[in-house]
Amino acid sequence: MSEAILRVSSLHKYFGDHHVLRGVDLEVQRGEMVCMIGSSGSGKSTFLRCLNFMEYPSAGRIELMGKVVGRESGARDGAPTYAYEERELVGLRTHVGMVFQQFNLFPHMTVMQNVMEGPVTVLRTGREEATERARENLTKVGLLDKADQYPSRLSGGQQQRVAIARALAMKPDVMLFDEITSSLDPELVGEVLNVMRDLSAEGMTMIVVTHELGFAYHLARQVLFLYEGVIHEQGTPDEVLKNPQQERTKGFLAGFTDFYF
């Protein structure tokens, strides 16, 4: 039976006068992978950042695991606005893991220390249990043998896999991936996508912003095409990537010459 783990309705985000997200609706079922595509500046990162409240939505409702986040405080653009309390958000962010394009590992900590940091400092997990969990997650991403290395000694692909292990250590319910292979050398992209594929196969709920259309085609359940802050086209990978209906989706996809199904 499917269960909505995330429901977003009429999400708006302004930066000053700049109306970046203009009413985004999305429902994600537990265990499903959603891939989001779209041109630079269309609002993909902003959308992900709103989902874990690194940015506060300007209006619109976010419901995570059946619970509306924040307290309704008014209305804007025909959508309700919410007041957020940091206290609520701190707890919530532990349920929503995020991995970025830039690796963001702590350079002065070993791989092991990077993966243990969140559980120890935020979740107050004991060191023994945190170590055990870190070993499990490093095994999952194939990097247990690098546990005592510093990030600067690792390849970009390895650093990105450590970043995934670090996010997993918080036992998130949803994982957000923001173009995490975009700055990797082509030969390192596959190792990171494989880890994501395995994670999805294990039932992790994932929202993935990516330019890897082959990956999206084969693994996503839904594909979203974001255009100027709205979901311009949405559907199965076949619908959106193979038989897009909208001219803008077609135009965007035409830019990918090296994409084969």
Ligand SMILES: Nc1ncnc2c1ncn2[C@@H]1O[C@H](COP(=O)(O)OP(=O)(O)OP(=O)(O)O)[C@@H](O)[C@H]1O
């Ligand atoms: N903190 C911010 N302050 C002001 N403007 C911002 C901020 N973050 C993003 N923007 C603007 O919002 C718009 C959408 O940016 P966003 O980073 O979400 O796009 P994107 O789809 O992720 O693009 P890319 O593919 O280049 O990563 C851009 O015009 C950007 O300049």
Ligand SMILES: [Mg+2]
């Ligand atoms: Mg972005």
